[in-house]
Amino acid sequence: MSDDNSPEVSNTPGQGSAPQRRRGIGRRGFLTGAGLAGAGLVVGAAAGGATGYVVGNDDTTDAGAATEPFYGDHQSGIVTPQQNSMVFAAFDVNDSVITSQLQTMLARWAAAASLLTVGKPVGPVETQPGSPPADTGEAFDLGPHRLTVTVGFGESLFDDRFGLADKKPAALAPLGQLAVDSSIDPTISGGDLCIQACSEDPQVAFHAVRNLARIGRGVVTLRWLQEGFGRASATSTSQVTPRNLMGFKDGTANIKAEDPDIADKWVWVGDESDQEWMKGGSYLVARKIRMHIEAWDSDDIVDQEAIFGRSKDSGAPLSGGSEFTALNFTKKGPDGKPLVERFSHVHLAHPDTNGGVQILRRGYNYTDGIDTRTGTLDAGLFFIAYQKNAHEQFVRIQNNLAQDRLNEYIAPISSSLFAVPPGLTAVGDWYGKTMFGYVA
């Protein structure tokens, strides 16, 4: 264990374990990648520490150099104030992959993410002749721009392939088909694993997912991928509330999750969990919500505002005040009807009509070009929510929203649930380490 200086080896699970030996993958084999398809790709560098190679012209602007924590009680990218760009990827584990290969890949993802999030490549761009570059290079001159990498596990991972059947949390049961889910496309839903990469720079987020996908080659295959932009949901008291592509402020009443008490109450899995390994983690719901933009754009302003329950320009409740004034659901207008309608989005989504339940939204706007059948824009919201228990939180609210008049203008086209394990404690920890039965 000491014939080179690469602490990354300490991230390797099951070192010299029976399955690895059986397939002839010794330690040296792991380091050179010889035991994995995509051989030649090496994470031959310290996780978060000194690297054995020279890093290029780092982006030393304040914005480019800014980082988010990598190690800690929780993964970053959840209560982290939202960055401007997102790339979200889901993967399926390939047929015939054995447990130790999956574990090794998750360890390599951890090592790579620890480097990427401090703006370092996952390995040398200039390798020895005969090898491809270890890092693909497109972020070589860019700082991390607050990159976060957040990894989750889908329900399908907990079948009989990897010995995880008795590790599946009850809260990871499939969401099922909700009332509004008549248009869900299974090919862009679910997956064994997911990665959410967020950064202020889209090239940095793309680079992270691309290089993690590359590290996973032979072990996992991309199932679907979604890019997002904008800031569809403020996650911090210090951020201006961003707007969704319907033009409304989205997130005025979102959880301000930098308050640890609020995050503990709604976001982080705690002692209620049936699975010890998920404590400190969170459940991620991802739903791609197509907007019927042209229909929306021709709707009357009065109707648009009635549907949301807020003023379009200021975000103020129709019951009066300014953006952050509390909603008043009983205040009536001259016609005797509530100013904020019963079937308005803000009313149906409000904690008061959902037994006090809240979720942390962290979605992004998306556009996929045009719908060639109609020549209209194909765009909407890639909704992401984090919570302690999606069945008790997201599903409850979403069921209430089945009556939302907004449903006339939107259609969820994908739906996914992932268990996001807690943060990595230090160099040597990796995604799922305790889930697989190793000591953290």
Next chain:
Amino acid sequence: MSDDNSPEVSNTPGQGSAPQRRRGIGRRGFLTGAGLAGAGLVVGAAAGGATGYVVGNDDTTDAGAATEPFYGDHQSGIVTPQQNSMVFAAFDVNDSVITSQLQTMLARWAAAASLLTVGKPVGPVETQPGSPPADTGEAFDLGPHRLTVTVGFGESLFDDRFGLADKKPAALAPLGQLAVDSSIDPTISGGDLCIQACSEDPQVAFHAVRNLARIGRGVVTLRWLQEGFGRASATSTSQVTPRNLMGFKDGTANIKAEDPDIADKWVWVGDESDQEWMKGGSYLVARKIRMHIEAWDSDDIVDQEAIFGRSKDSGAPLSGGSEFTALNFTKKGPDGKPLVERFSHVHLAHPDTNGGVQILRRGYNYTDGIDTRTGTLDAGLFFIAYQKNAHEQFVRIQNNLAQDRLNEYIAPISSSLFAVPPGLTAVGDWYGKTMFGYVA
């Protein structure tokens, strides 16, 4: 002409002209949009001047408030230092649209672009009851973030529909099928009109194209749309050379077009033009170039560098020196062969092997998610080049690049040529005004 305060009317061509009267579109009809499908959408505001309505919480950060010129000899978005985000849209004019309707839309685009590029909505978000919002609102709190809107005309516009047959520049002849063009998809190529919107903020660029598309509803239909990110090509001596998704610096030898002599020589149409209206304009070539990323990523570093002719990390020529050292095509290595190979990208693209010809590249990286057939990333370069004459410049270089070894790893999947008219001179000017025979 004086019964309201909307200077936008001065942008309206053919006011009260016969075709408009024939179809019952009077001036009032234009102002209220009643004569157009998508009625109710009004650009009821001053072009670049005072607006009749309140603008929301402007983004007053330095970065958000930064603007590029709108009026001038040339359209912005060409020699403008490249912004981080792009949305490029191509449109076809609908059947049965008459010339004055097209002219009116182009005038409304001009008025709207003059507002968008200074960070204003194209009209009120809060309209009167009974009308949809004039602006869709998603950029309401954002500054322009250096937004540029660049409009071009495709060859198909110059048929017999709009009386433009004798206005077609010879230089707008179709590019035809080039040597590498075996995979061009016509549904994502060409179009009667194009809009290139670039901004540091992707939501601002998207908002611009969306609202211009909305203004055009009933007159034009989206043909294709492409988003891009990153900075695939430096257009300024002050910008760090960005990297393409092959991880190489792209644009080291690009024209530094802020030098007006260089721009006059290579970019701006001059007295050589057979069409007076194109003087001060430029020709835009747009080519979507899919990269076979997985194949590239498994190629040896030595081969990758030989293909490009440069070092991957530093961008230095393989003939020695640092990034901006001149290429030396005769210098030989110990094996007696040129250090920069004859069929390397830098050699084949170099002015010395193209009769001195140059182009201004201004492309963006793109990703369209995954190729579901293979589970591999669908990504590449949305190549954009501006030049005085694409047949003499782009085509010449591209024909030389037919021998490029890089072609093993890339495939152009769309190809378009647009004539980009000169800049708008002042309020009252509009895209194509002189082309249609009006006095500027």
